[in-house]
Amino acid sequence: MESSNRLTTTEYAILGLLAGGESSGYDLARAADRSIAYMWSPSRSQIYKVLPRLVAWGLATSREVEQRGRPDKAVYRITPTGRSALRAWLEDDAEDPERGGDLFLLKLFLAGGAPPEAALRQLEAYRGRLERRLRVFEEMERELPDDEPIYGRVALAHGLAQVRATLAWVEDARPQLERTVRPRSRGRTRRS
């Protein structure tokens, strides 16, 4: 039973959506299309392949639901094991350096599956990567040879503009996420 330690992004993403409630493969495909399509959207057939795998690994359970008028469906529910695997992923901020953008956004979107501190840590790690990238881009800009074609220059400016805007967003997002960790006592206080 040696559980193969790591799952793929798609597997985690499905697990994350499952954490929002019991659903069928079809539901998941629709939910993905409507919410996180910009960061992740596998084909339906891929979802149907992944779900039984999650069950085999004990991360989810399935149950048949009979329906009148429409085909029967299998609905899936995340297990405690599944939840803890998801939480571990959401808490892991030592992300593979490249394409971190999409992955971060996906984790942020699914952050409901872990304690609110996790989202903040992801944000800080993301900021770190952005700042490193900013320094790389600024260095590139400084060292651009005089004969560099404009295309390289404008492409670099694109990168710089995006990184800077994203860093500004981080400053905006942080207090909002902090509020979820230590909710501001404003009038009445709400627990948990």
Add this chain to the structure above:
Amino acid sequence: MESSNRLTTTEYAILGLLAGGESSGYDLARAADRSIAYMWSPSRSQIYKVLPRLVAWGLATSREVEQRGRPDKAVYRITPTGRSALRAWLEDDAEDPERGGDLFLLKLFLAGGAPPEAALRQLEAYRGRLERRLRVFEEMERELPDDEPIYGRVALAHGLAQVRATLAWVEDARPQLERTVRPRSRGRTRRS
């Protein structure tokens, strides 16, 4: 010999780098790492697989170069057929809607392989996609249910911030690219 009409992004990317001059597989991997790594960077082994394919399709030619002290190498050169395939790709702005960001940036970077009008058309198409996306995001923002978790909200704000910054960049980049089409006569004029 029915030439399979379309190439993969990786194949076009390699063709694009090849347009910059004769190079070996090893050279290409290094060049990619140093320039376009943020938008595209396949493994070396993939490059070594693609190159003979390009030769088989008549898009490139190869020639052996003996070296003293180091292993012999094969250097590849783009053919006229290859150039026109590349140009066609660089001119095609009806891009598959999603993940257009990376692809656009790649084309922009390799835009030297086509007449300067192509880059401008790509930019306009990109702007169109960004504006459509902006409208979608703004619509999403307007229709956010009151119980939407903050994570969805801040993720959306991320998208909005990036799209807006990128649109601002477009306005900045356009005149620069326009100048390459109709070079401003400032002092001496340079042809071609």
Add this chain to the structure above:
DNA sequence: CTGTACATGTAAGTAGTTACATGATTGG
């Protein structure tokens, strides 16, 4: 004498894709 750069490739595996198959129900 160890690690890095140069240089090319194979083998095995994976994560994903598109296209196909099936079939009932509902809305225009």
Add this chain to the structure above:
DNA sequence: CCAATCATGTAACTACTTACATGTACAG
């Protein structure tokens, strides 16, 4: 009556990855 929605899946394929294999030369 036609198209879309609901619902699940298989088959065939593809692009790409990691790990491995091999070997020289040079710098520290």
